[in-house]
Amino acid sequence: MSETPLQLPGYAHVYSGKVRDLYAPVGTDGQPREDQLLLVASDRMSAYDFVLDTPIPDKGAVLTQMSLWWFDQLADLVPHHVVSTDVPAAVAGRAVLVERLEMLPVECVARAYLTGGGLGEYRASGAVSGIELPAGLVDGSPLPEPIFTPSTKAPVGEHDEPIPYSGVVAEIGEDLASRVRDLTVRILQRGNEIATERGIILADTKVEFGMRGDEIVLADEVLTPDSSRFWPADEWQPGRQQPSFDKQYVRDWLTSPASGWDKTSGEAPPSLPEDVVAQTRAKYVEAYERLTGQTFRS
Incomplete structure (x- = not known):
């Protein structure tokens, strides 16, 4: 920046x-x-x-x-x-x-599969954002139905924190909270209906909404490898971390011995090697081309 x-x-x-x-x-x-x-x-x-x-x-x-x-x-x-x-x-x-919209002050997240921060919450409490889930789920397990797991919208440099649905109600009111909850889940469901036909699983996604008067408007980005977890369906195997088309590839390198970086150190991460940059670009482009059926042109 x-x-x-x-x-x-x-x-x-x-x-x-x-x-x-x-x-x-x-x-x-x-x-x-x-x-x-x-x-x-x-x-x-x-x-x-x-x-x-x-x-x-x-x-x-x-x-x-x-x-x-x-x-x-x-x-x-x-x-x-x-x-x-x-x-x-x-x-x-x-x-x-x-x-230019009046943006809602919450991150709207929906999950169809258990992984990432949601998995950590589940292992600690059996629930995610206060929603009780069945016992025995593992990394990559499909959820019985997609769930709304909102978080705070933290300033740059700070971490978004999960909040229960009641926290969204307290922030924006019951009517608006229920509308954005339902919309977030429906966006993930529609995304998966389309993506699964193209061999991609959308594990979860984060969307942002703004207001046009009383109308909710989708803003920022939507269903991209930066805002969502994209998994190749033919390699999906619950019980492990899944291969991905998103920036998880970069996260994995940063936390591997190859990077030499300790994410708890407070120090900035190292530069990415050329092969990681090239592979990451290739994954983003492949996700675009598989989903849209169009050839990417820069």
Whole structure:
């Protein structure tokens, strides 16, 4: 995130997150508009709450183009925030002009399979986000039905923390909480209906919603390898960590002896070797091509 934001004529830089940069279109009065944002996906990679110093080539373009494809697949479930893909040439293919929304202050997560942080919660308590689950589940087990497991929306550099559904109700009210819970689960279900036909399992996903008056609008990215766990269906085997198309590959290298890094040290992770960068890019591109049936063009 230390990189200098691009200078884009006609746009004012607003904010840089872990992997995205936000710009506001400048109006005829020379002031940044308050109704729209240019959402630019960088090639930065984040892991374990650090932004790595090694970018993944074309990652921003893959995430942007995959999200656009998914927005179309989900259009009958929930409206999205995209206004236009007509963007400055310097960020073509990895940016979209979007509606500026009042974003909900919770991370909306749904899980169809048990793994990651949910597995840790389950092993400790037999439940995830307060939802009791059957005994005997292992890493990669399918859940009886997808569950809503929200978390806090932490500032950059801090970790999102799981919260029970009651915490979402306390934050945004019962009516809105039930609507975003149901929508999050339906998005994961629809994603799996489509992905399984293409040999991919969507284990879980995180989505973000904003408000357009009383209407819930899907924002940011959706069902990408950064926001979801993608597993090759033909290699799925409960009881172990699954092979993946997502950034788990980078996490695995960082926590392997090869990296020499201790994630509890508080020190920044090391640079990624060329082969890990190339493999990660290949996994992102393969996920895009298998899901959409389209050839990726950077």
